[in-house]
Amino acid sequence: MLRLPQFQVESPDTVEGVVAALQRHAGARVIAGGTDILPNLKHFLDTPPVLVSLARVTALRGLQRDDAAGLLRIGAGVTLTQIAEDAQVRALFPSLAHAAGIVASPVIRNMGTLGGNVNLDTRCRYVNQSEFWRGSIGGGCLKSEGNVCHVVPKGRNCVAAMSSDNVPVLISLDANIVLVGPEGRRVLPLADYFHADGVAHTLARPGEVTVELQLPLPAGPRRARYTKWSVRRSIDFPLLSVALRFDLAADSPHAEVLAAKVVVGVLGAKPRVVTRLDEALGKPLSDPAVARIVSEATHAQCKPLDNVPYEAAYRREMLRVYTRRGVEAMVAEG
Amino acid sequence: MSHLLLSMTVNGEAVQVAAPAHHTLLEVLRYKLDLIGTKQGCDKGDCGACTVQIDGVPQLSCLTLAVHAVGRAVTTVEGLGQQAGGCHPLQDAFDRWNAAQCGFCTPGILLSAEALLRRCAGREPTRLQVCEALAGNLCRCTGYTKIIDAVLDVGRQMAVAAAASAGEVAHAE
Numbered sequence: 001m002l003r004l005p006q007f008q009v010e011s012p013d014t015v016e017g018v019v020a021a022l023q024r025h026a027g028a029r030v031i032a033g034g035t036d037i038l039p040n041l042k043h044f045l046d047t048p049p050v051l052v053s054l055a056r057v058t059a060l061r062g063l064q065r066d067d068a069a070g071l072l073r074i075g076a077g078v079t080l081t082q083i084a085e086d087a088q089v090r091a092l093f094p095s096l097a098h099a100a101g102i103v104a105s106p107v108i109r110n111m112g113t114l115g116g117n118v119n120l121d122t123r124c125r126y127v128n129q130s131e132f133w134r135g136s137i138g139g140g141c142l143k144s145e146g147n148v149c150h151v152v153p154k155g156r157n158c159v160a161a162m163s164s165d166n167v168p169v170l171i172s173l174d175a176n177i178v179l180v181g182p183e184g185r186r187v188l189p190l191a192d193y194f195h196a197d198g199v200a201h202t203l204a205r206p207g208e209v210t211v212e213l214q215l216p217l218p219a220g221p222r223r224a225r226y227t228k229w230s231v232r233r234s235i236d237f238p239l240l241s242v243a244l245r246f247d248l249a250a251d252s253p254h255a256e257v258l259a260a261k262v263v264v265g266v267l268g269a270k271p272r273v274v275t276r277l278d279e280a281l282g283k284p285l286s287d288p289a290v291a292r293i294v295s296e297a298t299h300a301q302c303k304p305l306d307n308v309p310y311e312a313a314y315r316r317e318m319l320r321v322y323t324r325r326g327v328e329a330m331v332a333e334g
Numbered sequence: 335m336s337h338l339l340l341s342m343t344v345n346g347e348a349v350q351v352a353a354p355a356h357h358t359l360l361e362v363l364r365y366k367l368d369l370i371g372t373k374q375g376c377d378k379g380d381c382g383a384c385t386v387q388i389d390g391v392p393q394l395s396c397l398t399l400a401v402h403a404v405g406r407a408v409t410t411v412e413g414l415g416q417q418a419g420g421c422h423p424l425q426d427a428f429d430r431w432n433a434a435q436c437g438f439c440t441p442g443i444l445l446s447a448e449a450l451l452r453r454c455a456g457r458e459p460t461r462l463q464v465c466e467a468l469a470g471n472l473c474r475c476t477g478y479t480k481i482i483d484a485v486l487d488v489g490r491q492m493a494v495a496a497a498a499s500a501g502e503v504a505h506a507e
């Protein structure tokens with residue numbers, strides 16, 4: 001049995017109400033589906049005096065195509081099941097529907113929201129443990145009650161892993177995140193929302209909540225895919241995650257690649273956008289050279305750490321394999 | 335510790351229950367309402383033993399704050415039998431197929447399976463659909479085969495019944 005620490009719950013019904021409640025109570029945290037924050041609280045990784053619930057904020061539950069703005073808008077409160085099953089998401093952004101549909105398990109996807117997934121706390125084998133477990137290795141680490149890092153023993157910075165399945169995909173699709181806080185509303189590219197500190201890995205300002213994710217509607221033909229490696233096919237967090245997106249000259253896997261975007265998760269606290277993919281441009285997607293160039297660049301630029309299960313060296317090898325297979329699968333699907 | 339008075343519907347009955355704000359729905363069901371059919375396994379989302387339905391959707395009661403169930407309809411395994419006037423066809427099939435060994439996972443699995451069959455609305459689910467619907471409910475005993483067979487059996491019966499009643503309607507017209 002894992003008991004929660006004591007806290008009070010406030011359930012405002014507007015975003016403004018949530019922002020005000022967060023300001024009223026120092027140390028308050030937001031709870032949406034609760035599937036990430038409640039296990040963490042049960043492990044006593046935080047003891048907030050108040051949880052501000054989003055359950056009654058109906059304004060966060062929209063999922064609509066906005067043709068005037070050229071966007072698909074997904075409210076932070078939309079569940080992962082809804083995203084995975086939504087006909088528009090499946091048609092326009094298949095890699096997102098796929099990623100949302102393989103998070104955790106069906107029961108958890110019925111509860112977990114996109115806002116919670118984007119703000120998912122970073123994960124590490126030394127921190128997502130009971131207080132007793134952490135005590136038995138000498139009292140935790142930088143991200144819990146200690147002052148050392150067990151992954152990088154001389155490190156002064158926590159490198160716990162950004163483990164959201166949807167974040168790499170959303171970044172590969174050029175998503176923007178919309179935040180509302182005490183100073184008003186701001187929109188920023190999701191790629192700029194994260195920074196390399198596992199203790200506080202987002203740039204959300206105090207009292208700021210995520211209200212919406214915006215996806216630019218596809219401007220031309222493309223192929224996009226998400227590949228996840230996990231111990232079991234259900235329930236488990238990713239050990240590796242790679243989001244791929246190729247803009248093509250025509251709607252065929254044999255068409256020329258005009259642009260390529262590869263985003264990798266479960267490295268450190270920040271997802272990584274792979275660079276120097278220019279060599280793949282101008283070649284047909286089905287040219288085996290494309291899969292090779294992309295997987296070699298990913299392998300060269302991404303260095304998994306010993307923060308999640310499985311040896312880092314093995315995960316790095318698998319990064320090359322999963323990236324290559326991801327491209328090959330896109331070609332095979334036509 | 336201050337308590338809140340929470341109103342919700344549990345297995346079709348309106349209940350009011352006093353609980354602190356930091357208690358989960360699982361704690362309220364088991365320790366306040368004595369509905370111990372819902373099991374407490376890992377208590378952190380890994381096993382699915384605590385699965386209940388909230389407004390008909392399977393959810394984990396160990397990761398649901400009790401206050402989040404206020405004003406909503408909660409169904410536990412106790413309510414599943416009640417709903418069917420004694421024994422739900424899934425419970426009957428689990429018995430016939432020996433799909434429960436220790437039985438710890440069974441209540442959660444029944445609620446995940448019931449939601450799948452309801453969504454199928456008379457169409458027979460595929461084996462893959464059953465596997466996927468149960469992919470958040472761990473069983474350490476059975477190896478799943480009999481569980482899946484039992485759910486498919488009920489799915490088939492429901493499809494046959496739906497086809498028969500559609501036939502009757504067509505005939506009457």
Ligand SMILES: Cc1cc2nc3c(=O)[nH]c(=O)nc-3n(C[C@H](O)[C@H](O)[C@H](O)COP(=O)(O)OP(=O)(O)OC[C@H]3O[C@@H](n4cnc5c(N)ncnc54)[C@H](O)[C@@H]3O)c2cc1C
Nearest residue numbers: 032033034035036037104112113115116117119165210379
């Ligand atoms: C067994 C298990 C397996 C899992 N496997 C996976 C997996 O494979 N892949 C994966 O990606 N996730 C996984 N998860 C994590 C989690 O279920 C999902 O990431 C889910 O989408 C989180 O959403 P939530 O609404 O439940 O978040 P919550 O738990 O409610 O919140 C998560 C965090 O985000 C903050 N937050 C929530 N909403 C907002 C908002 N609108 N604005 C600002 N901050 C906000 C909260 O304060 C909290 O810090 C798993 C969880 C469990 C228990």
Ligand code: SF4
Nearest residue numbers: 124141149150158159
């Ligand atoms: S990366 Fe280091 S500091 Fe961060 S959670 Fe893991 S052990 Fe702790």
Ligand code: FES
Nearest residue numbers: 375376377382396
């Ligand atoms: S007890 Fe809730 S998932 Fe295990």
Ligand code: FES
Nearest residue numbers: 435436473474475
């Ligand atoms: S019957 Fe024992 S856990 Fe499933």
